Amino acid sequence: MSPTITDTGASAPAGRHEEDPPAKAAPAAPVPPADAPATLGALLRPVRGPLGVSAALAAVAAFAGVVPLICLVELAGVLLPGVSGGAVDEDAAWTAAGIAAGALALRLVLTLAAATVSHLADVRLGSSVRRSVVRRLGRVPLGWFTERNSGLVKKAVQDDVGALHHLVAHSVTELTTAVVVPVTILGYLLLTDPLMTAVTLLPVLAGMLGLRIATRGTTEKMVEYAGSLGRLGSVTVGFVDGITEVKSFGTIGRAHRSYREAADDFDSKHYEWMRSSSAGATFMELALSPMTLLLTTTAAGAALLNAGWLDGPLELLPFIVLGLAIPAPVLAVGFNYHALLAARGAADRVRQILAEPELSSVPHGPRLSRAGSTIRFESVDFSYGETSALRGIDLTLAPGTMTALVGPSGSGKSTLAKLLARFQDPAGGRITVDGTDLRRLPFADLYEHVGFVFQDTTPLRMSLRDNIRLARPDASDEDVLRAARAAHVAEVIERLPKGLDSVVGEDATLSGGECQRIAIARAILADRPVLILDEATSAVDPDSEASIQQALSALAADKTVLVVAHRLHTVRHADTIVVLDGGEIAASGTHEELLRGGGLYPALWAAHTGEPAAPAASEGETPSLPDPAGERETDHDDRGDRREGPAAS
Numbered sequence: 001m002s003p004t005i006t007d008t009g010a011s012a013p014a015g016r017h018e019e020d021p022p023a024k025a026a027p028a029a030p031v032p033p034a035d036a037p038a039t040l041g042a043l044l045r046p047v048r049g050p051l052g053v054s055a056a057l058a059a060v061a062a063f064a065g066v067v068p069l070i071c072l073v074e075l076a077g078v079l080l081p082g083v084s085g086g087a088v089d090e091d092a093a094w095t096a097a098g099i100a101a102g103a104l105a106l107r108l109v110l111t112l113a114a115a116t117v118s119h120l121a122d123v124r125l126g127s128s129v130r131r132s133v134v135r136r137l138g139r140v141p142l143g144w145f146t147e148r149n150s151g152l153v154k155k156a157v158q159d160d161v162g163a164l165h166h167l168v169a170h171s172v173t174e175l176t177t178a179v180v181v182p183v184t185i186l187g188y189l190l191l192t193d194p195l196m197t198a199v200t201l202l203p204v205l206a207g208m209l210g211l212r213i214a215t216r217g218t219t220e221k222m223v224e225y226a227g228s229l230g231r232l233g234s235v236t237v238g239f240v241d242g243i244t245e246v247k248s249f250g251t252i253g254r255a256h257r258s259y260r261e262a263a264d265d266f267d268s269k270h271y272e273w274m275r276s277s278s279a280g281a282t283f284m285e286l287a288l289s290p291m292t293l294l295l296t297t298t299a300a301g302a303a304l305l306n307a308g309w310l311d312g313p314l315e316l317l318p319f320i321v322l323g324l325a326i327p328a329p330v331l332a333v334g335f336n337y338h339a340l341l342a343a344r345g346a347a348d349r350v351r352q353i354l355a356e357p358e359l360s361s362v363p364h365g366p367r368l369s370r371a372g373s374t375i376r377f378e379s380v381d382f383s384y385g386e387t388s389a390l391r392g393i394d395l396t397l398a399p400g401t402m403t404a405l406v407g408p409s410g411s412g413k414s415t416l417a418k419l420l421a422r423f424q425d426p427a428g429g430r431i432t433v434d435g436t437d438l439r440r441l442p443f444a445d446l447y448e449h450v451g452f453v454f455q456d457t458t459p460l461r462m463s464l465r466d467n468i469r470l471a472r473p474d475a476s477d478e479d480v481l482r483a484a485r486a487a488h489v490a491e492v493i494e495r496l497p498k499g500l501d502s503v504v505g506e507d508a509t510l511s512g513g514e515c516q517r518i519a520i521a522r523a524i525l526a527d528r529p530v531l532i533l534d535e536a537t538s539a540v541d542p543d544s545e546a547s548i549q550q551a552l553s554a555l556a557a558d559k560t561v562l563v564v565a566h567r568l569h570t571v572r573h574a575d576t577i578v579v580l581d582g583g584e585i586a587a588s589g590t591h592e593e594l595l596r597g598g599g600l601y602p603a604l605w606a607a608h609t610g611e612p613a614a615p616a617a618s619e620g621e622t623p624s625l626p627d628p629a630g631e632r633e634t635d636h637d638d639r640g641d642r643r644e645g646p647a648a649s
């Protein structure tokens, strides 16, 4: 990958940051990698040599496979005069038999060698492509994954790479055999009798016409079929992911509709594909069947014998014996044509992934201080395709403060937080950490500096210990357990027979809240100077939430914290509350200032609490991360009951 921004910060002393002048901060759009294979040939380049060797071996093997049949014909010519009373040339007979046996053995050895070489090439290509795909997926914007579900990613990484198998391991040898066998046979037959050769060729030509009909327009149909298969896979994953909702509402609602539509679409595309090729395929099979070939050669041969064109029935033998050997390799290509097309389609999709634009990065950047950092959003714009999500965001997050993002659903809160974690880059403007554009920081440095806990968090399939110390692999068990205790997940770990060694998904099945607490423990242990919390305790029960918020408050004390808040009470004491509306900052200030200021925030607060807003009498309180326990008490004291409404999101 070639960085698009030059590294100019290597000489900056640690802890000091030269401000990037805004002029230098031209947005670096994700760039398509220069090494992406542009064609199928380029994708196969790493195994071009072995494939050439395999094709050469297959060609000699195919030729050697025809030789025994020619020997059989020659042997008949030597032996049959003996039957009719003439002297048998035993030497010639033994020579023919010997050559046939030798050719047969050679064919076996070379076929095995060709298959071995092509399969080794397949293994090599599969592993190199898989590595390239995984490397590329490691560099595409994190937002790429949120736009695709795991079904599509799995299809790309596993199924499509697997589908290359036929292309590499079988197609080259099959196609070589399908050319060499007929050409060798026809060459020999032409030397024997051109007219009978033409007759023998008729069913073969008819078979190839059938193949042409069977494959006409198949490429488009195949592409449609593969697309509908991909959609069905992705809808199925979504269906399974949301099985609870489907089961609860599916029978009375339309939960199954998208699945049914995808399944129907798949059925119809599959049917179309099969229908368009079945007539031609049947015709091909019929034309190339042994019965058709036998009938054609014997009927035409009999007519030519009667007409005196052939001297005797023995002259028919080469056409019957060798003619019957022509269809098999041609039919093999016909039968496997779909697999070949599927492999080509998969190769195209793999190429597309390898050409996915990746976020630009630099190998070295200015060293960031571990002390609190100032984050600035400067005129930041961002769109998802045509959908504008953020416009003209100017925002400063000061060290040691907590900034909360609130606003109606779809107002851009999560998008703004994810830009700071570089899930995507802004389309306009820039985000700086202590004056350095995020795009001028190596990814490793950025994630050393910025930690996050998002709403949907899934622990990795590894031990709980490794899950928690993901960012600090050398952390001791004592440190891991301290973080686990602070995140109120230690008792869950201690209950498990294998404790910290429990592998998620095998020894431990965690609830949503437990997963969230593992993520919080990880963030506590990672101890990053900048912390993004996207409703980090949404799946935690109220009692744990109170204690975890206390832990997070302690953690956040000297950090720069950005909190996405869907429940307003959790951020009431934030230093600054930023109200987003339709992708723009509608207002910002403390809770009290915003309540006094009128507009959207009091309305959100009123909807959240169920009561008309009034400025809270907590001016002068030390800002800290929310303390829901305290909040609840206050809320109960102030208003009696609290309604946990969906007001803010």
Ligand SMILES: Nc1ncnc2c1ncn2[C@@H]1O[C@H](COP(=O)(O)OP(=O)(O)OP(=O)(O)O)[C@@H](O)[C@H]1O
Pocket (backbone or CB within 6 Å): 146, 147, 384, 387, 388, 389, 407, 408, 409, 410, 411, 412, 413, 414, 415, 416, 566, 648, 649
């Ligand atoms: N992956 C995506 N592709 C297309 N549009 C998106 C995507 N993610 C978000 N959006 C759109 O961008 C806008 C901002 O979404 P975002 O999730 O940032 O809002 P939010 O305030 O966090 O919403 P919520 O409170 O419901 O989580 C919305 O209009 C949303 O529909």
